[in-house]
Amino acid sequence: MNKTIIINNVSKYIKFKNYYSSSSTILKKKTSEIYKIKGLDIKDRKELYSLNNDSIKKKLNQLKDETNQLLKERGEELMKDLSKTLNLTSDNLKYNITKSPFTLRAYLLAANQGISFYHHELRKQINPTDDYERQKRKDLVYKLQSQEIDSLTSGGANKKKSPFLEDNNNKKSMSIEREMEIIREQQQEQQHFDQQMSNSTKWEMSQLEIQPRIDTFRQDELFVSFNPYESMSTNSQSYQLVSRLSKFVWNKELTNWEMFSSSKLNQLIPQLQLHILDKINLNNDNDNDNSIIINQFLESIKFISNEINSTDLNIFKTLNSSNNNNNSSENIIEVENGGDFKKIINNSIVDSLIYMKGHHFRITSDPFILFFQQLKENQDYFTSNEDYKQFLEKLLDTLLFETIEFDPTSTTTINGNRQFEYKLKLDLLQREAFRQFKVYQVFNTSPDAKRHEESDLRKLAHLCKTLQKRSTSDFIQESKKYLSPQILSNGLLNSNKLLVATSSSNELNQSKTSISISQLTDGLHSCIPATMSLLEFSIKNSSKDNILFDTFDGKLKNINSLDDLITKFANSKYIYLRESLSQRFSMFIQSSNNTTDNNTTTDTNDNDIIIGLNNPIYKLLIDLEDKVLELSQNNFEENPIENWIGCLSIELGDEDDNIEYKDTDQFNVIASQNFNLVRINNQMLAQLHKTFSEDLDFQIEELELMIKNKKILEREIKAHNEKISKIIKDSRDSTTPTFYFIGIQDDQVYTLEIPNEWEPVWNLLKSYPNGLLLKDFIDKQTFVTKEAFLSTLTDLNKYGVVGLFPKN
Known part of the structure; x- marks a missing residue:
């Protein structure tokens, strides 16, 4: 019996020892995962002010060396951890956090507080389309009008038979007079809606x-x-x-003055970070430069400290001086000395006044009062400027002096949720509050705003209670029940897992949850519409018998629609590159064939590779559309002098107006500045661009209107699609170098194919910017007859490629 007890005790001891051994291992691992970043080895600002330049230089260099050592030892690991936390690519992080030790410190503070980056293009922006009740009324009018058309086409047999016009109690149908009234109201609403849309966020x-x-x-x-x-x-x-780190001031009775003065305070440390702390980079080989940098550093911190505690009287003086030179802090881009920085801060008082005028009505509106009441006082915001000033003093010291610890595995909680989860839920509530404010207080697109606003406020209040009393999963489920999917499209790719509806959702649906695919699609259509149309047609019509992609079965793996392809793009690293949207998409298309995105903010696997998009036709078409967009933009910003050739040139029209060779000594010819000669290794590109610049859906609708026989219609649609498919195949196989004139005339973009022999001829004409005699120009070419060359020139004149002017 004793032996048994001893054995049992030994077993317990072994279990006890193993438990603590594993815990110790976990503790060691956890400790190694924590990043500790020391601040300036100075107690506080008082001590900083007492130091001479050499001492400050020593302290700054020490901070820089310690930070560089950390980045050298654990930089790659830190980039990955911050990338996931902040929702940024490693490349973007590396550029920013290596600029200055203080930049890294600010990013780590933000990560600790659950602050993350959303993508500007992937976060659904609020506009008049977010008046959901208006869309219901619009749908009703569409049904009424459809019923009227059915009634007319059926001789009245179907009139008033539509069940949607009767309620569940079988009450009388809607009267014709009421129907017409609803249609008239919708027409008036549409005019107001169009006006609001023209002044709202758009591509x-x-x-x-x-x-x-x-x-x-x-x-x-x-x-x-x-x-x-x-x-x-x-x-x-x-x-x-740093503005997010700086928090803000709010209370239900916030006055204009309180908001103005607190918004001024809010800008102080962010301006210091942007213009001073981000740019601390001592050059140890140049003492003179270092002296300037250190003086600027020290004086700026003193100035900010004084500004935090500035009296009302000082603010009045600054307002009066700003009234004499109505400047904004945006007018000064680079800070070259302490005086410039002081000027930025003084000028920012104008920004604060503009901000107060633009936002006071918003933050005191009912939806925002309801939202702000969910925040934690003295943690998420402050109710008085005095408390706020004390907080800013502490934040400034933290950025400068305190050791910052960043634990990517931290489980620090607020109301039982991680910091990021907490902010994510608040962000959804804030987005809905902003939607309600814009729809009911700004856009005014609803004829019965009060009733709908009260209903929406009740939904928001319910979600606020859910935030306080229920789990994150319950809150997300309730949000999906009461909020539009557009509100969930927050642009935070690292929130997908929290927002996914059910575990049975497929991968693509999950990756769509937090991003506005419709908004991104609109953006791509705004700059490369032909490419989008080409891809959409190819995805729909490519098959084993009609191969439009470079795959065995003509299909792109896991891509069943254009939305699927754009979702892949939105979840790739290319969406974060600082390039034009079209070029980011072009790089995504080119690289999708043989690379996996290891530098993205979301998990990647083999499904991220898209096989079959390696044909150069996509890049060629995107580059062409980029050129068209550039020309359109230049035309939009046109200086009349820049297009004087197309504006003043004679235009040859009918054959009777054509110039004969014998008369060419009576004219001068000049190359238009609005056209470029471009060489492209594809002779089908112009036709491909023309084909997919047209509305293919409208072409099908026309066939459906003209052909009533179903079999004949199907045959015609098949022939139509086969014709387009042949153009795609021919374009994909073409590698013949071809020259195109690409330019704009009379607001119309032209892509004109021209024989290759025209390259030296065009270069010759461009070498005479003031023009030359038409006869001399014709005589200098030898590749065609003079008559044929003159005929081509005449055609180019019609499109504005060359200008012709009678010789005086």
Whole structure:
């Protein structure tokens, strides 16, 4: 018995020992995963102010060396951890966090607080289409009009028979007068809607432009925008990020003055980060430069400290001085000395006034009052400027001096949820509050706004209660029940797993959840419409018997629609490149055949590789459409002088107007500045571009209207699709070098194929910017007869490629 007890005790001891041994291992592993980044080896700002330049230089170099050592030892590991946490690619992070030790510190602070980046193009932007009740009314009118058409075509036999016009209690159908009234109301609404849409966020020249501009930045936002249109060198990522760290001031009775003064405070540390801390880079070989940098560093911190505690009287003085030179902080891009930085801060007072005027009505509206009440006072926001100033003092010291620890496996919780989860849920509520504010207070597209607004507010209130009392999964389920999928499209790729509806959702549906595919599709259609039409047609019609992709069965694996392809693009690293949208998509198409995205913010596997898109025709077509867009943009911003040739040239029309060779000494010829001669290794490109620039769906609809026999219609549609498929196949097989004139005349873009022999001829004409005698120009070419050459010139004149002017 004793032996048995001893054996049992030994067993318990072994289990006990193994438990703590494994725990110790876990502890060691966890400790190694924690990143510790020391600040300046200075106690506080008081000590900093007492140091001389040499001492400050020593401290800054020490901070730089310690940071570089960490990046050397664990930089790759840190990039991966931050990439997942912040929803940025490693390339973007590497550029930003290696600029300065203080930049890395700001990013780590943000990561600790669950702050992440959403993609500007993937986050559904609010516009008048988000008035969901309006869409219901529009659908009703469509049904009424459809019924009227059916009634007319059937001789009245179907009139008033549509069941949707009767309620569940079999009440009387809607009267004709009421039907017509609804249609008239919708027509009036449509006019107002179109006007609102013209002034709202939309795609302009392949960029998603937030309108009005005041909506581009909100101090109370929880996450940060990644905007691919900003260059690496001037991007405002760190400014936005530190603005989120800076929190904001709010209370139900917030006055204009309180909001103005607090928004001014909110800008102080972000401006310091952007213009000073991000650019601390001492040159140990140049003491003079170092002295300037250190003085600027020290004076800027002193200035910011004073500004945080600035009195109302000082603000009044600054307002009066700003009234004399109405400047904004945006007018100063680079800071070259401490005086410039002070000027930026003083000028930012104008920004604060503009911000207050543009946002006070929003943050005191009912939806936002309801939302802000879900936040934690003195944690997410502050109710008074005095408390806010104390917080900013602490934040400034943290950025400068304190050791920052970043644990990517941290389970620090708020209300039982991780920091990111907490902010994600708040962000959904805030997006819905913003939608309600815009729809009911700004767009005014609803004729019965009060009733619908009250209904929507009740839904928002329900979700607020769910946030406080239920789990994250319950909250997400309720959000999907009460919110539009558009609100869930938050542009945060790292939120997909939290937003997925059920475990049975397929991979592509999961990757669509947090991104607005429709918005991104609109953007691609705005810049490369022919390419989008080509891909959509090919995906629908390619098969083993009609191979339009370079695959055995003519199909792209896991791609059943254009949406699927764009979803793959949205989840790739290419969406984060700082290039035009069209070029990012082009690089995605080119690289999808043989590379896996190892540098993306989402998990990758073999399904990320798309086999069959390696034909160069896609890049050629995208490049052509880019050129067309560039020409269209230049024409939109046209200086009348720039197109004087096309504007003033004579235009030869009928054959009677054509010039004969004997008269060519009476004219001068000049090459248009609006056209370029481009060599492309594909002789079918112009026809391909023309084919897919047309509305293919409209062509099918025309066939359906003209042909009533079903079998004949199917045969005609098949022949139509076969004709288009042949153009695609011929284009894919073509490698013949071909020259095209590409340009714009009278708001119309032209792509004109021209014989290869025209290259030296065109270069010759371009070498005479002031023109030359038409006869001399014709005599200098020898590859065709003079009459044939003159005929081609006449055709080019009609399209505006060359200008012809009578010789005086």
